[in-house]
Amino acid sequence: MSGNMNLSLKVWRQKNAEQKGELVTYPVSDISPDMSFLEMFDVLNEKLITEGQEPVAFDHDCREGICGACSMHINGRAHGPNNGVTTCQLHMRSFKDGDTIVVEPWRAAAFPVVKDLVVDRSAFDRIISKGGYISVNTGNAQDANNLPVPKVDADKAFEAAACIGCGACVATCKNGSAMLFVSAKVSQLSLLPQGKAEAKERVISMVNQMDEEGFGSCTNTGACEIECPKGISLENIARLNREFAVATAASEK
Amino acid sequence: MSKLDSKIPEGPLDKKWEKYKSTIPLVNPANKRSLEIVVVGSGLAGAAAAASLAEMGYKVKVFCFQDSPRRAHSIAAQGGINAAKNYQNDGDSVYRLFYDTIKGGDYRAREANVHRLAEVSGSIIDQCVAQGVPLAREYGGMLSNRSFGGTQVQRTFYAAGQTGQQLLLGAYSALQRQVGLGNVELFARHEMLEVVTIDGKARGIIARNLINGELERHFGHAVLLCTGGYGNVFYLSTNAMGSNVTAAWKAHKKGAFFGNPCYTQIHPTCIPVSGDHQSKLTLMSESLRNDGRIWVPKKKEDCIAIREGKKKAIDIAEDDRDYYLERRYPAFGNLVPRDVASRAAKERCDAGFGINKTGEAVYLDFASNMKYKYGKQEALVKGIQNPTEEQLHALGKEVVKEKYGNLFDMYKQITGEDPYEMPMMIYPAVHYTMGGIWVDYNLMTTVPGLYALGEANFSDHGANRLGASALMQGLADGYFVIPYTIGAYLSNEIRTKAIPTSHEAFETAENDVKERINKFFSIKGTKSVDHFHKRLGKIMWDKCGMARNDAGLKQAIEDIRALQKDFWANVRVTGEANEFNPELEKAGRVADFLELGELMCIDALNRVESCGGHFREESAETEGEQEGEAKRNDKDFMYVSAWEYKSMNNFELHKEELKYEVIKISQRSYK
């Protein structure tokens, strides 16, 4: 078909966490500009399977930009060249015929490679389990409208809550820092009145877990905000810094 | 039908749940600590159930195939969640929500279950708000509502276009809290591949650790399947790539009956297929139909010109456009329920009026509302006298951007076309499956100790689900039903000690799984798993999709059986069993879809009536105002089809009669 592209892919191949990996070059041809980046990988994999080779493993699920599973570092950028989209929402019309595209997994000590482009992001789950919640058992709740929440706060909380936990912030940060992720959850819950009761313990224990997982620190380069597919703002990191200072200074422990 | 006991409590409908709740046997706190529950799936139903049961003191294990429980596909729900709060003072009530759901389901749901769902709907909102779910608010700080298809009140709570995400993250946070407290053990990247039964009761599962391929045995006094729907049997659907029927199907083969497998919801507003490479379809929220008008050209030559790129939508004169929903359903117009809108689009495209290169798309056009509704309104507000067309367009565009900006951006991202300037192209796509594992009032399947929650069960939506009701049902089952009803079973299990997984039943089950995995690798065929999945999807979509008929379904059953043979002879699964191997995962899932597809067609063939999402061409009104519309047959088909697995390609039908005590059954009309 006219307008279709031939590309050269350099893809990170790594059999498992123990073995060493390397970039392997694969040509792909007849790529339609309407394909998503992952559909282009489907084409590559289909070709590899019919040739008797192992397909490239990569994380993906909803393919509509909300589950946060897909995680490719494309030509030096988390989720590729476009801002505000996940890899699954990146379409091949963003590339040109003849392009060479380098695809790597998220790189961070806290996100070890599982296979090829798949990494283990369970560190995020462990951070959430240390305080990324409001302690309310099922059945505890009062009527939802008994607690008015100013619209401004509700909207800000929502914007922070939009995080999909994909890890692009960590992947793109030169320090492999998870501050944007942690700050988004801390902000969401501390902006809402129902989350204030345990705000101080929350911020301390989540930050402790973040450090324990081996994420780096924030040097405010702002790359995370640019690469975040959901546009989570750096304001959240400032809020985390603020909350943490107050909480640790006031802590009796 | 002795085998099916729905266990619906006695008493008047509106008192059943309340009364039953206070009589269900309880398990005392000390005993809870020694009772173990396996929860498979971590979506709204699974996460909510696991968190709630762990809070109560049970020992819970949660399994999900994704890398994190937060990625379950509940996350993709856009529109909202219904609840009979009546915050808008517009006359909503538990009864109305109950009634709308039954009617929307085309009178094929169980009254008692649906009433319970409506009763607990309000508590769901309370719980979620307490968890910190940022639902939309008004300036006064109170919760905001919007209206949704098929209802006349505003009862839908929402968080922009990401309601499912926010509710799931709420349930996920409750789950992670219990993980942190040590009450829940989490097994991410684990796929359940077998149910273990001992003396007829579900006693655990075999799960494959997807990272290293190891098979693991996990005991549970009860097993909860919260594994979602099976829309991916169609290959192309709005489901996630990983959504599958495997857990439910394994349960089915171990004795759990499958309820109403043919009931599939086809959503009318999805982005059309762009080519053979397509891996998944993306939904555009139903709310767009509030302001978009759906049309195709009246003249075939215009359609052909558009397909060939010689004309564009804006070149078609107003008089040459066929606003077919407004034409056929003047009362509801573009807001007819999902099944009706979907079939109407198919009818036009089948007649040759489709407007993209595949011939399978219709326009969803915002231009007239953008200009003449919002544009004029804004011009009035801003005091602009005699605005030009361009001015109206620009003014209206701002309003539309405010309302649907994220959806328009998503559309542009996927199609490369700007929907502010050109009408959107849409086509129906598989979205939700009302059918699922048959459960009784306690949500227990026909296997004692085995439960099914959320989309995985068949229970509450009848033959068609209303918008914003899936989230409600998943959370209702997880937060407010199972924590009570499981007591009815577990109170009799307090003397059962944890069974060691060296038990021969675990041994046998694990061997069965191993054997099947080895079989995949032994075939060494030439075709990929996806190849078979695509072929299955095409059979299902063509013959068991929006419209079904006797000959087509019979053909489909034959085709699927042939495809099953081809699959087991020619599939190629690369890699090894003892490693991270997505191809192996897919192979297992597609093998199960191949069996399910057959059952769906058998069920569709059996049900010679049109109801909700199931449209049999033989069963349509032939005369009068309703000509061509779906025709139910309440005399012969007022029952739930519950299929029992006998052997490969052999299923036995059991019927659960639906008795309506409160609601008067009538024909749905949207004319």
Place this chain on the structure above:
Amino acid sequence: MSNSELFTSSIAKKYVMALTGLFLISFLVIHVTINSLVFVPDHGATFNTAANFMAHNIIIRIMEVGLFFGLVLHMVQSLILTIQNNKARPVKYAVPPSNDSSKWYSRSMGILGSLLLLFLVVHMANFWIPTKQAVFSGEEHNSFEKMKIVFAEWYFVAIYLVGIISLSYHLMHGFQSAFQSLGLNHKKYTPMIKAAGFWFAIIVPLLFAAMPIAFHLGFID
């Protein structure tokens, strides 16, 4: 965790970086103000008076000690953070980070800081040590004359310019970054802080750079 988060956590280390950074910035204000007196056309008289005052005033002396500790803390802490941050990504990307998502100088604070440190060594050897020697020996030190001598050499001018450019970029990121690290972010005020930081990072280094250039070219006598 015990009472240590306030001092040991990654965020606390950032507070230290920010506070010491802001303290060093405040020093720059004083330094550049006094240095600018060389442009007073009185053959350095005003400048030397001010310089001598700074060299002998007891409060300034105490401040100097604080400054020294602040600088050391800033360096040590940044070293620790850099090591930790390097560990957070043991395997690097094949394609280096893109300038589309962050500014090169925000990613290069360590290198810029190291250049600054090298410059400081030269700078201290040129001016601070002779001043101290003068103070201890009780002699009157003519800083103005010393500057004339040093900046007559082109290579000193070059070293100073490299140091000053490093300073400019270091400030360009560091100024606003310090406020962010301290949690001082606000829709209304942050743009002002960023603008102030930007102009500070331009004007102060320009003033510093003007001196060696002016001496070298003989504009100051």
